[in-house]
Amino acid sequence: MSKTQERVDASSNGVPQQGRLSGPVAPPRVSARRRRPGVIALSLALIAAGGAGVAVLLLQVGHRTEVVTVVRDVQVGQVLTEDDLGKASIALDPAVKAVRAGDLDSVVGKRAAVELKPGSLLAPSQVTKDSLVKAGEQLVPIGLKPEQVPATALVPGQKVELVHVPAQGQEEAGKTSDAPPRTIKGRVVKASGAAPGTGVVVVDVATSAADGPTAAAWVAAGTLRLVLAAPDGE
Known part of the structure; x- marks a missing residue:
């Protein structure tokens, strides 16, 4: 037999004998991995922590307050309008006093008792239904040097007395040196911050229309001093 014939006999349909499968092939055996209790416990703890975080977040969202x-x-004494105000939903601390969104209509039409700045919450104490300058009153601006400014903060509505202090070496005609100085009752409407460089504070004081010109003359002469009135205003 020729070598060519032997090659043909050694194959079937041209496929070598060594390439034939002798039977079904068993799948590879995968050894079972040993489970680690510590890893399982850690996984469960992380899942629980994540669930607790979501629960806290949901509680915070659920307790937000519209303010x-x-x-x-808004300047001091200006009447508030709806265009001056807005609403926001925040997680409000019980210690913070803020006007609730449902009460917005109750503050519209009132006057600002203090200067209001954008982005701030509106507190009930920052508005008033009373005009800061009433009928029959005049507004007198008074410049106070740093040493004349009271340590107690000047706030709108605070009652003060304007005291006339004659210039050194001068006395009013008909007045003796031991006579009490003249005073004018007033009420703070607004107090500015200290001016850069000079530290001068400008205080707007409401006085009666009859006393306004006198107080203005004292200011011009540099003979006016401002003192705080008693807490009850008397």
């Missing part, structure tokens, strides 16, 4: 905010500058 009134200031959306543009």
Whole structure:
């Protein structure tokens, strides 16, 4: 037999004998991995922590409060309008006093008792239904040097007395040196911050229309001093 014939006999349909499968092939055996109790416990702890975090977040969202905010500058004594105010939903601390959004209509039409800045919450004490300058009153601006400014903060509505102090070496005609100085009752409407460089504070004081010109003359002469009145205003 020729070598060519032997090659043909050694194959079937041209496929070598060594390439044939002798039977079904068993799948590879995969050894079972040993489970680690510590890893399982850690996984469960992480899942629990994640669930607790989600629960806290949901509680915070659920306890947000709608409050009134200031959306543009409002000067002292200015009447509030709806355009001056907005609403925001925040997680409000019980210690913070803020006007609730449902009470917005109750503050519209009132006057700002203090200067209001955009982005701040509106507190009930920052508005008043009373005009800061009433009928029959005049507004007198008074410049106070740093040494004349009281340590107690000057706030709108605070009652003060304007005291006339004659210039050194001078006395009013008909007045003796031991006579009490003249005073004018007033009420703070607004107090500015200290001016850069000079530290001068400008205080707007409301006085009666009859006393306004006198107080203005004292200011011009540099003979006016401002003192705080008693807490009861008397």
